[in-house]
Amino acid sequence: MWGREVLVCVLVALARPALGQAVPSGPGRLVRIAQGQIRGWLAEGYSVYEYLNIPYATVPTGVNKFQAPLPPQPIRGTYHALDYNIKCPQPGITDHTEDCLVANVFTPSTVTEQSNLPVMVMIHGGGYQTGYGMQTTPRGLVNSHPLVAVSFNYRLGAHGFLCLGTEDAPGNAGMKDMVALLQWVQTNIASFGGNPNNVTVWGCSSGGSAADLLVLSNMTNPLNSTEGLFHRVIAESGCSVAPFSTQMDPLENARIFAQRLNFTNVNNITALGQFYRNLSYENLTQFDFVGEGRNSTSFFQPCVERNISQERFLHDAPENILRRGDFRPLPxxxxxxxxxxxxxxxxxxxxxxxxxxxxxxxxxxxxxxxxxxxxxxxxxxxxxxxxxxxxxxxxxxxxxxxxxxxxxxxxxxxxxxxxxxxxxxxxxxxxxxxxxxxxxxxxxxxxxxxxxxxxxxxxxxxxxxxxxxxxxxxxxxxxxxxxxxxxxxxxxxxxxxxxxxxxxxxxxxxxxxxxxxxxxxxxxxxxxxxxxxxxxxxYRMPQPPRSAALRNTLSHFIWVYTLVMLVFSFK
The missing domain is CATH 3.40.50.1820 (Alpha/Beta hydrolase fold, catalytic domain)
Structure with a gap:
């Protein structure tokens, strides 16, 4: 999944306290995970320990910002797992954080590493354009029922769902963030008292759509394996076949967005890719498409990826996968x-x-x-x-x-x-x-x-x-x-x-x-x-972006056909 190693490790554990969040009084609770040692605290008014804004992966930056996530950075010393108000870039928010892939874990106060409690992974909604892991919390649920809950951030809008079918922007970066989170849960949740063999993915609206799409992905639940990353699904008010679940024509969406930003060479895929690679986050989040979707889409949303010899999150239209039964059924x-x-x-x-x-x-x-x-x-x-x-x-x-x-x-x-x-x-x-x-x-x-x-x-x-x-x-x-x-x-x-x-x-x-x-x-x-x-x-199937070679062939064919028709029209 990770594809390459992080060569330079920024010490996030030391950087986060500088964001202005005061460390609570009291001992808190220490937990050791694969990255290092973290400290959580009791949630006010609940018998629930919360460990907030833990980095679970690293966002590629610069010209690589649309690619799959990188491994999480190691922690030195003790990481104070507080709410540092970390949100991924999105419309209407100026205090966003580029390296925004953080998880929040909620456990009953009585939990131990041997508790082996069921785990609920929460995917936030927001039309794949807005939202963050802490916009809703499960403190009351965890307070009243013995389970471990996890929420998290993932990349949004064009940052998470630009889909050009190229090596720089293959598509579904936000969904690959979710896969990285589920891998992090498998590695670390036992340290919080959770059972990695009893994980339920939950979401509503686009969160429900994402939960349902995860079932159809070979990255998470390979058909020939019993070692999936989760074991049950709750998909509410959203699913894999909703209009807002997949882009019908991701290249056309990319062109429309670029034109809004006054870029004109949109039919040249090389130039279009270069434009997006150098685009600032301010421009990437300039438009909020949630309220524009007269046709019930969110514009930038998951896509069927073109096969470019990289691991794909979604290899075919959800309807096709369901018709073939090409997935591992889960409760x-x-x-x-x-x-x-x-x-x-x-x-x-x-x-x-x-x-x-x-x-x-x-x-x-x-x-x-x-x-x-x-x-x-x-x-x-x-x-x-x-x-x-x-x-x-x-x-x-x-x-x-x-x-x-x-x-x-x-x-x-x-x-x-x-x-x-x-x-x-x-x-x-x-x-x-x-x-x-x-x-x-x-x-x-x-x-x-x-x-x-x-x-x-x-x-x-x-x-x-x-x-x-x-x-x-x-x-x-x-x-x-x-x-x-x-x-x-x-x-x-x-x-x-x-x-x-x-x-x-x-x-x-x-x-x-x-x-x-x-x-x-x-x-x-x-x-x-x-x-x-x-x-x-x-019904119309969503399509992956066509290759540049195929687009050029089609353009050449159309040009030749038009020329022939013009010649015959003068005869």
Whole structure:
């Protein structure tokens, strides 16, 4: 994975305390890991030790900044594992850190190296453009359930997901950071009392997408091996086949971004690569694409990599891998919040006008059409399905606006992933739907990954409804059971309804609402059927970037063909 050795080791252990974080009073707790000795402290208000901002890998710098991560640097002396506010470069943040690959470990205060507790690895969301490991914390979960939790940073936006198919920018640097983190967990988690043979990867939104993509990668779970880097998966409100999971045309995205920065020679791949290699982080993070994705993408996101004789994270389109069953099935818990589409609520006034002007702009990017007329026809059918015969988006049907984005970005992709996994032979798939109203302020506190409020701690909290404490307790127990045993409701462990595996028809599923029940039948059947039909006809596979030689051949062919046609037109 690492590919080469670090020749010069910067002493991160000595540098971090200079960032201004005061060392807490008290003895803390010492842990020795492969890199050296670190000290963690009790989290305020919890019986939880936390070890924060531990370097787990090193970011290549300069012209190598888009390549796979390097090994972590050794620690001399004792590293004070505090929160140094380390974040990877991203829009809206000026105090980012180039060498940003750090992990945070949370353990019960009673843990010892012999505890052998289950491990939960948390992948933060943010559309692959924003976020950091400490934006949510699992202190409450770890305080109430015996497990070890790990969160971390990974490279974002163009820094993490520029995909030119060249040696300098092969693609998926951010996903390769995640693989490096999982390797670090395998090497070090026993020192924190965790069991490296019982690791669950968890994420929501793009975090759920990443968790699901990790299953399909030969880097993490080789088909012919039982020595994978993790053993269970929780993918919430995101999955491998969501529109925001893979770039349809990574070279075109790279060209568009470069043009925004006033670079014009975008069709010359050598010049384009040189432009990106020398681009500053200020320019790399100049645009935030999360709010721009009318077609439900985040612009720079994982890609299918071209084969250039380097280790690839993603060697084929997720849909192809699933169809072939070319992956090692793992116990997987999929699900979503019924109104994940509130994620787009704040854009309603602007997008209402744009949707009425040209609804085709809002079709998901992973649909393809043989003609513009066909595209317009499908858009008209879908718009009528959600907004009635008038085909007009208005404040009176804002609920349908929410449903539309819930379905195209989160709900239906998750349901497609469930069916694909089961069809490929995975008979250990669980499905849930979260409909509980968490926030008392309905239009502000609801949105993508609402269910995560029940599981994690946030630095800010919504005004919650009266039943929320009980729902939080329920979700934490179910998720812990799955992390620890592979079943959310193991026999004799809970008074909740038994949670059965789902089938290829997405039935049964667990309903987490005002009551908790196992539902026999499909979730959102009418809405899912229309999208099943559309995707069965119009699905478009993401493609790897073409080689320069192939692009030149195609350009030459097009030039010759055009010349021949011109000659014949004058005859």
């Amino acid at each position: 997987t818990l999929y699900g979503y919040a019924i109104r994940d589409g509130f994620f787009r609520f704040e854009l309603f006034n602007e997008w209402m006008v744009a949707m009425n002007d040209d609804f085709t702009d809002f079709l998901p990017a992973d649909l393809g059409f043989t003609s513009e007329d066909q595209k317009v026809g499908v858009a008209r059918m879908i718009k009528e399905f959600y907004f009635g015969k008038s085909k007009t988006v208005t404040p009176n049907n804002i609920e349908n606006y929410v449903n539309y984005f819930s379905d195209v970005m989160f709900l239906h992709p998750v349901l497609r992933a469930v069916s694909s996994q089961v069809r490929a032979g995975n008979d250990q798939v669980y499905l849930f739907e979260y409909s509980f109203v968490t926030g008392a302020n309905d239009t502000v506190d609801r949105g993508a990954c609402e269910q995560v409020w029940s599981l994690m701690d946030y630095r800010s909290s919504p005004t919650v409804t009266p039943g929320f404490p009980q729902m939080s307790q329920t979700v934490r127990q179910l998720w812990y059971n799955f992390i620890a045993t592979g079943s959310p409701t193991p026999p004799a462990s809970t008074s909740l309804p038994a949670w059965s595996f789902t089938n290829v028809n997405r039935s049964p599923y667990y309903s987490l609402g005002d009551t908790v029940t196992l539902v026999e039948g499909q979730p959102i059947p009418w809405r899912s059927r229309i999208w099943d039909s559309v995707y069965s006809i119009h």
